[in-house]
Amino acid sequence: MTYCTPYLLSLGLTKSKISLVWIAGPLSGLITQPIIGVIADRSTSRWGRRRPFMLCGMVLVAMFLLLLGWTKEVVRWFVPETEASREWVQKMTIVTAVGAIYGIDFAINAVQGSCRGLVVDTLPIPKQQMGSSWASRMVAVGNLVGYAAGAIDLKSVFGEVLGDTQFKQLTAVAGITLCVMVGITSWAVTERVLVSDGREEGERLGIWDVLGTIAHKARNLPRGIAGICVVQFFAWIGWFPFLFYSTTWVGEIYLRYDAPAEVKMANDVTGRVGRIGSTALIGFSIITFLMSVILPWFVKNPLDETPGYTQRPPQSIAAFVFELEKYKPSLLTAWTCSHCIFAGSMIMAPFVQSLRSATILVGICGISWAISVWAPFAFLGVEINRLSQSPQHPQSPSHSAEESQSATGESSGAYLGIMNLYTTLPQFVGTFISWGVFSLLEPGKSPELAKEAHPDEHHSTEGPNAIAVCLFIGAVSAVVAAAATRRLGRIQRELKSRF
Template identity: 70%
Template sequence: MISLVWIAGPLSGLIMQPVVGVISDRSRNRWGRRRPFMVGGTVLVSLFLLLLGWTKEVVQMFFKDKDTVRNGTIVLAVFSIYGIDFAINAVQGSCRGLIVDTLPIPKQQLGSSWASRMVAVGSLVGYGAGAIDLGKAFGPLLGDSQFKQLTAVAALSLCLTVGITSWAVTERVLISDGLEGQDNLGPLYVLKTIIKSAMHLPPGIRAICHVQFWAWIGWFPFLFYSTTWVGEIYLRYDAPAEAKVEDDLTGKIGRIGSMALIAFSIITFIMSVILPFFVRNPEDETRRGFTPRPPQRIASFVTDIEKYKPSLLSMWMISHCIFAASMVMAPFVQSLRSATIIVAACGISWAVSCWAPFTFLGVEINRLSQSSPSYGHLTRASIELESPLQVHNHGTEDASDATGESSGKYLGIMNLYTTLPQFVGTAISWVVFSLLEPGKSPELSKEGDASERHSTEGPNAIGVCLFIGAICAGGAAVATRRLKRLQNY
């Protein structure tokens, strides 16, 4: 049943972000193209989060039999997690699309770096909320258990942050001239658009997607299994004998591993704040001979600093190498301290991975908009609204590219290249676990019967998965180098 839950994330990403991207690109809602999906998705996520926290109570409203309540609780919990995953993808895709839509090319790096910082802050808040006793902080106000209160805090936080964004950001409204094809948003049209766009991507966007594909084969085992891996390293090499016979070994592994992820999140946050100041903007790379004029007193110092700033593309390539170098060591680690250090070091790479691909995609989408010819005349609808914040679609097949309207579509397609590697990573993990740990993991085998118990002297299966991910991260570094040659960043 757990396997049904694991597949929810990649499955929802594979379906929702491209579909929502295509539909929101063509939306003519008076509140904007992205905002309705952000708000609607947030409401659904919050409801499913609360349903997940109070699943048992909801089932008990309809059934009294103990076994029926237990089975119904499991089914409703899995349903809630699927609902959360599908709805949150609509929110994520719309938020990223909003950055691309509202910022000019010179601001794309700044916008994406701030998004990376907020991801890091959210991770810290989430891990912190899980680590403290929320019952003492809130009392019974948000529920009678830690998990209920955690789901309530998550729902309230999401509503608050999306509400602030929706209020603060002025979004462009798509204006239709009523030509044929404007309202054709049926399932076949959406599917056809996604397939056609994915098969005929502009060269720059295709190269970015290839980098994402290789990088995420490496990131998948890290994000899914690093907590367990750190805990297993502790039990295998550092834990005292009495710790290995506790009733809740699984819980102990989770708590030990979470400390490593807190260190990972702290490094991610620090790097997401610091690195943007020491990296050149991709747009500056294309404006040869242009140098911003600083105050005369510091002009020479600033000029010298600018000479040695790496480009964002070089930083992205370096981040793949850092991740690969860290994960190559995974099968050979023999202490909790070493495991925590290499997990924390990956925070440098994660900060760049939450920032660089979206910056380059935003730059490429805006370049497509600027390089395309302008179309037609102002429509009656646009004249009546007299708003400078409008996007005009004139019914031609390429009009969406011409107006920069395709950000949702291209973000959704890039998410396909982020999601498909998760299926590849799942297959790799299944093969490795089947070969090296066909029963329970050796560290947890004492919880099972004698037939499941085996030695901890062999290689750790998760460490091998992380090693394979490191090789794929090397492939991402090579793909980034190809992108550099293609675009001359």
């Protein structure tokens, strides 16, 4: 994420074209997670329902990461570069790099969906919030390690064992780390194997069956889950430009306002932008990790009244935590505040003119991100497990009795996949918003990174930064997400009163 946008800019792509490349993210989420979720829900593999997909996805991600890092070498192996073929080689390099990005996005969604499914499948209702918060912590640790790896000079650490450029070494480290972590998870987690009752024996799960199941569940979502999905939709219109372009924005702020002349004229400006962006996101990841550790002790569990779950804070702060018990905000309130914090930070983006200010704003968003990767999955896990224990549940107006009776824990993959639809669809919206903004404000190639392009092809640096405008629009959407979260609270209170 930190290096891909600067890398594509250095290949000569314009920002408007790169925004279309990043359709890979929402497109892969739209297709992969729901389909893998439904198939995994019905899998009777002796290895479990989630692990086979985690392992297959892991192998594919590692392969595509290596292809992305060694794109130029792979292309030149098939098409030797000469004076006559140079333009063709450059085009094929771009196509191969974009193809590798698409492959990574599609494969990683199988891994992500399966990992989230494990949390929902293996934990009881009282532990869903803690399980989701631990997942959030691990995401924060992974981000921190990844951004730290991007911020340091890996060649000084590994030499040229993992490649002769920073980007190659990053892709190699990412692939190796993914294989190790997924391997440990697959070994350590005990899954409940789904045993067939014989009624579907001999039937094959066709693609139309899978799509039909997804469509049926999406049209008949329980009200609580539907409310969560609406919040996710508007929140992710805001998060999309931040996650994809914030490091490039920080790097551009540095190059335009703070960088000395020798840095601007250096050969490896792409690496410099990547390291500056990674450094900013190290602060973001540290804050995310700290918040993911601290906040669960100071935020109410959605099912605090459920017996069987007792908080056990460290002894050194136990008295303080229990004293504040009655003053704890709900997780829903924390989620609402996270949207407001993100909106307040990103609204300032168009006015930033220093690296320090940009880094501070990115760091503040770490508070919001810690809650955003925790709260929706905690609420969804509670809702899914509640449905699995209740033969009847409050429904949306179009919800049928048949769906009510079929809402079991074995549907967790389908519901996670559907919520992922509400995470990916707004990314399409964000993609086309970004494309429009970039086409209008910065239609040419990057003057900072596309050194080989003719000056006439460069876009102007006068006027507002196009990425900052996208971040501002995302902030407005975050305000809508905050209002939707308040509405979700009213839905939850209404549903609770019916039990």
